[in-house]
Each structure stands twice: as structure tokens, then as C-alpha cells.
Amino acid sequence: MEVDKIVSEITDLPEEGEGQEFAPAPLNIPRIILTCQKCGLRWPVEYRGDVTFEKFFQSNKLCPNCGSDEIRMGMDVIKEWGKWRKTEFRGVLSTAIRDIDTVCREYVEKISKIEAVREILVVEEEKVTTVWTIIKAPPFEDSVREPIYTAQLQTLRSLEQDIPIDFYILNESELSSDKNLSDVIPSNARPIWRR
Amino acid sequence: MATVIIVDTNFHIKKAERNEQFFQSHNLRVSPFNEWGVVVLFYSAMHYVDAILAREIRLPPEYQHPQNHWERNTGVAQSLTLGAVYKDYKLLYDRSLDARYNCISFKAGVLNSLENTGFEPVKRCVRTALKRPQISKGV
Numbered sequence: 001m002e003v004d005k006i007v008s009e010i011t012d013l014p015e016e017g018e019g020q021e022f023a024p025a026p027l028n029i030p031r032i033i034l035t036c037q038k039c040g041l042r043w044p045v046e047y048r049g050d051v052t053f054e055k056f057f058q059s060n061k062l063c064p065n066c067g068s069d070e071i072r073m074g075m076d077v078i079k080e081w082g083k084w085r086k087t088e089f090r091g092v093l094s095t096a097i098r099d100i101d102t103v104c105r106e107y108v109e110k111i112s113k114i115e116a117v118r119e120i121l122v123v124e125e126e127k128v129t130t131v132w133t134i135i136k137a138p139p140f141e142d143s144v145r146e147p148i149y150t151a152q153l154q155t156l157r158s159l160e161q162d163i164p165i166d167f168y169i170l171n172e173s174e175l176s177s178d179k180n181l182s183d184v185i186p187s188n189a190r191p192i193w194r195r
Numbered sequence: 196m197a198t199v200i201i202v203d204t205n206f207h208i209k210k211a212e213r214n215e216q217f218f219q220s221h222n223l224r225v226s227p228f229n230e231w232g233v234v235v236l237f238y239s240a241m242h243y244v245d246a247i248l249a250r251e252i253r254l255p256p257e258y259q260h261p262q263n264h265w266e267r268n269t270g271v272a273q274s275l276t277l278g279a280v281y282k283d284y285k286l287l288y289d290r291s292l293d294a295r296y297n298c299i300s301f302k303a304g305v306l307n308s309l310e311n312t313g314f315e316p317v318k319r320c321v322r323t324a325l326k327r328p329q330i331s332k333g334v
Contacts, residue, residue: 156272166265
């Protein structure tokens with residue numbers, strides 16, 4: 001689908017700062033809604049083609065109401081059109097990275113109290129960030145994992161937007177005797193918490 | 196743009212059952228190559244959850260028809276039906292990663308336990324939700 005061609009036909013978007021409620025986007029027409037984190041103003045902006053979010057954001061970085069630069073990219077309209085969202089994955093991912101940090105912090109807060117948890121690492125790949133939780137527990141004693149899965153469930157359920165995040169638990173006691181943790185942890189893993 | 200193939204609930208159920216039959220018929224539970232048993236159990240569970248996700252119109256399209264594991268895992272967590280078995284499904288997912296990438300050897304009895312505490316609850320949940328007859332272990 002030629003997204004740019006469709007975008008060039010957008011004519012009915014409200015002017016910047018006009019109103020807080022927006023009519024549903026016309027079928028198959030993408031629209032991005034920015035939200036000011038400070039004053040709560042929401043306003044639509046026109047999609048400008050296949051560019052990274054940072055580049056796109058250059059001219060939209062200040063809230064027209066309070067001048068704050070704490071702006072978040074709204075996802076509600078994008079969610080209505082999953083197909084288009086996938087074509088803009090790079091943009092969405094750039095936005096989401098900031099949010100992933102917050103999600104990881106909350107996850108660490110929840111599980112770092114669990115005795116078996118030794119270390120938490122973040123592995124950033126092209127399309128997804130995977131949070132590795134290293135535990136030390138008797139081999140195949142799966143009940144130790146339960147509170148960690150509960151924390152993951154709470155985290156994933158609390159996401160208000162599509163954030164590309166995944167979780168993995170590794171019990172270091174289950175590694176074979178000829179393997180060390182450093183053999184299995186990806187080289188680009190970044191520790192975010194350690195006991 | 197990537198082509199999105201949308202398949203239906205029946206397709207996923209058939210794939211899930213086929214994987215489970217493979218697991219049973221090759222007795223992977225006690226095989227010296229039991230790490231493949233973990234992988235097969237996981238893929239059976241994966242098709243079971245996909246069968247439900249495909250019907251959850253409340254979810255965003257990428258979770259209804261996931262193209263990768265993180266979309267599926269988030270979909271399972273946010274699904275009204277599958278949220279209850281997130282822990283069971285996630286245990287299978289993690290164990291399949293252990294088996295495939297981290298060369299973890301599964302000692303005797305582990306697969307039986309994984310089948311009972313990970314796979315069976317997912318299968319039961321999905322088949323109940325879809326009003327399909329339950330299939331007992333080993334059939």
C-alpha cells in the first residue's frame with residue numbers, strides 16, 4: 001500500500017491545538033496524535049512519510065499550549081490500523097524505547113525482592129527488547145518462577161500501547177557443568193540490576 | 196511490506212493436535228533427545244493459544260495474528276481467556292528457549308512435569324473456551 005500517497009490526501013485534520021476530542025480517522029488514513037505529558041493537550045499531526053521518529057519529531061517537539069517538550073506519540077489511532085502501524089515500525093520503535101526503560105524499571109522493582117533473582121539484563125534487538133532474568137534455584141524447581149511470571153503478566157497487562165518487549169527466565173543452576181553464564185548471555189546484554 | 200497470512204482457529208487446533216500426536220507417538224517424554232520433546236510441546240501450545248488469539252477481536256490486530264513471539268506473549272497476557280494460563284504458556288516458552296539455545300539437559304521426569312504443569316493447563320483452557328472435547332494425555 002502506498003502510504004505516502006494516502007497521507008497526501010489528508011484534508012480533514014483539525015488545526016493544531018483545536019479541541020481535545022477527535023473524530024475517528026477516515027478509513028485507511030493514518031493519523032498520529034501527540035499528547036503533552038505536562039498539560040495533557042492532545043493534538044493530531046500529519047504523517048510525513050517513512051522517516052525515523054526523531055526526524056519526524058523535530059518540528060513537533062513543543063506543546064502549542066504550554067511549550068513543554070515532554071511529548072508522547074499517541075497510539076490510539078495507529079492501533080485502529082495495524083497494517084499501517086507495521087510499515088511504520090521503526091518510528092514506533094524509536095518512540096517506544098523511552099517507554100521500555102520505564103517498563104524495565106517497574107519490572108526490576110517488582111522482582112528484585114525475590115530471593116532467587118540474581119541479575120536482570122536487557123538485550124536490545126532490531127525489533128524487540130528482551131529482558132533476561134537470571135535466577136539461582138534448584139534445577140527445574142519451577143515454583144520459584146511463579147512470582148516472576150506474575151510480575152511479567154502485570155507488566156504486559158499494564159501496557160497502554162504496543163511496546164515491543166519480551167521476557168526470558170534462565171536458571172543458572174540448570175546450565176551444564178561445561179557452561180558458564182557468560183557463554184549463553186548475548187554479548188550485547190546490558191545489566192540493569194544485580195544482587 | 197510483509198505479507199500477513201491470517202489463518203483460522205481450526206487450522207491452529209489441527210496443528211496443535213498434530214504436534215501433540217507427534218510428541219506422544221515418538222514417546223519424546225522419555226527419549227534421550229527429550230529437548231525436542233520440549234520444543235514440540237511448546238509449538239503445540241503455541242498453536243492452541245493462536246487459536247484463541249485469532250478470535251479475540253478486542254485485541255490489536257498484531258496480537259490477534261502474531262507474527263513473532265513477543266507479540267504472542269503480550270497477546271496471551273492481555274487476552275481475557277488466556278491470561279489465566281500465561282504462567283503455564285510462558286514456562287513452556289522459556290523451556291523451549293532453554294532447549295534450543297542454551298543446551299540445557301532435561302533430566303528424567305522433567306518433561307512429564309512440564310507436560311502436566313505447562314502444556315495440559317493451556318490445552319484444557321483453550322479446548323474448554325472453544326467447546327472442543329478434551330483430549331486426555333497419551334491419546
